[in-house]
Amino acid sequence: MIYFLLIPVIVYFVIFSYIPMTGLVMAFQNFTPKGGIFGSPWVGLKHFADFFGSTYFGRLMRNTVMISVLDLLWGFPAPILFALLLNELRSKVFKRTVQTISYMPYFISMVIICGIIADFTSSEGVITDLFVALGGERKNLLGQAGNFRTIYVASNIWQSVGFSSIIYLATLSSVDQELYEAAALDGAGRLRQVWHVTLPGIASTIIIMLILRMGSMLAVGYEKIILLYSPATYETADVISSYVYRKGLQEFNYGYSTAVGFFNSVINTALLVITNAVSRKYSETSLF
C-alpha cells in the first residue's frame, strides 16, 4: 500500500530532478531544439574550453566569489549579533516589538524589494539624496558598477537579518541559565559570559547554518542579480548563474549554457561536501 502512495512523489523527482540530469549531455553538444538530444552534433569539451578560455571567465569567477564572500562576511554574522543584542534586552515588550519589526522585510517579495532598491538608488532616490548630503555626486547609484556589491549585500542584510535571527534566538533561549550564573560566580563579566557560555551554546547551530550557506556559495541567487543588474553593471554584477541564464534563455546558446551550469553545480556540490567533511572532523556537528 505504501508503495502506491509514494508513486507520485517518486515520479515527480524522476521527471523534474533526475531526467534533467541526463540533459546535462547537452553540455557536450552543439545543441539545437530541432535536433534534440539525439540529433545534435557532439562537440566534447569544447564548451568548457570556450568558457574557461573566455575573457568572461575571470570576471564571472571573481564576481561570484566576491559577492558570495562579502555576503557571507557581512550577512552571516549580522543575524547572530542581532540575536545576541536582542537577548540582552530586559524589556520583553521592547524585544518583541523590535523582533516583529525586523521580520517584516522578509515577507516583502523579492520583486518589490528590488523595485524599492531601484527607486531609492535612482538619481532622485532617497538613498541618493543621503549620498549627496554626505558629499557625493548625484547619479543613478544602481547603474554604477562600483556600487553594485554594496547595494546587493546591504539589501540582503536588511531583508533577512530579522528572519535569520529567529533560529539563533531560539537556540539562545535554550542555553542553560545555570551556566551563566556559574560564570558570574567565577567573576565573568557579561562579555566573558557571552564568549564562554553563549557562543559555545549556539555553536552547533552556527556551524550547521554555515554549512548550508557554504553549499550555496556559487549559486549566488540569480533571481536578485537578474532583477538588479544591467549591462552597465555586468562588470561587477554578472555572476555564473546570471550568465547561464543570459546565454541559455536570452541568447539560446543551449549547449554552452548547460556546460557552464554543469560546472557551477559541480563546484557547489563539492563545496558542500567539503564543508560538511571539515565540520565533521573538527566538531561533532555535520549535516550528513
Add this chain to the structure above:
Amino acid sequence: MLNKKSPSRRVFEVCNVLFLCLIGFVFLAPILHVVFASFSDPVELGRKTGIILWPAGAPTLEGYKIVLNSPNILSGYLNTAFYVVAGTVISTLLTIIGAYCLSRKSFRYRNRVMLFISFTMLFNGGMMPTYMMVRNLGLYDSRWAVIIPSAISVFNLIIMRTSFMEVPDSLEEAARIDGASDLVIMVRIILPLSKAVIAVIVLYYAVAIWNSWFPAMIYLKDRAKYPLQLILREILLTNDTSIMNSSADSVRNVSLYAQLVKYCTIVVATAPILCIYPFIQKYFTKGVMIGSIKG
C-alpha cells in the same frame, strides 16, 4: 542571585536600547516612505528630497485610482491567487504523502528513497536541462508550468518527515492491529496529530509561490497568465509604462505620475501580506524551530 549592576553594564544597556531603536527605524523607514509617498501629490513628490514620513503636499488617491483600474494588476492578482491556492494544495498533498511514507519504520526502502530524494538538494541538472524538460512535456506557456516543476521542496519534506516521526509508534501499531491500512493510518492518526507542522508547511509553500516570478518569466508567454510579481517586475523594474496607459482616462501626464504609480503599486501588492503577517509570523517562528536540526 546577586544582581549588582556595574555602571558599564548600565551604559551598555542604554546604548543597546538606543542602537536597537535605530535598527528598528532602519527596518521600518523604507516601508513608511513608500506608503506615505503613495498618498502624496505627484508634483510635490518630485520636488521633495529625503525620506518622506508624511504625505508630501495634499494627500491624494490619484495614484491608487490608476493602479486599481489597471487590468494587468487585476489579472496578476487573480493569477497569483490561482497559483497560490492550487500550488499550495498540490505541494502540501505531495509533501504529506512523501513525508508519511518516509517516516514509517516499516518501510523497507526508507533510507534508500530518502537518499534518492535528498541527493536532489545536492545536485541537479541546472537551468537549461530543466527548462528543456518542461518544454518537452508540453507545459510551455501553460499555467501548470508555474506550479508543477517546483511542486515539492525537499527541505519542507524533511521538516514534515521529522515531525511525523515524533508521533508515538504505539498509535500506529494499535491501528495496524485493528487492521488499518497505510492510507487510513495517515489520514486518521498522523494528520490530526500534525496540524501544527502542516500549517507551517502550507505557509512556507504559499509564501514561496506568492513571491515567485522567475518560473513564470521563463515558461509563460501569454500576459494573461502572468502572476502578480511578474507584472510588478514590468512596472517597477523595466520602466514599462504601458501598464498604466490601459486605464480609461489616459489623458494624464504619464511621466508625472510614473513614480507615484510605482509606489502605489508596491503598496497594493504588499499590503495583503503585511496585514496577514502579524497573524502568521508566529507560525514561521515555530516552523523554524521544528525544522531545526538537533546537532
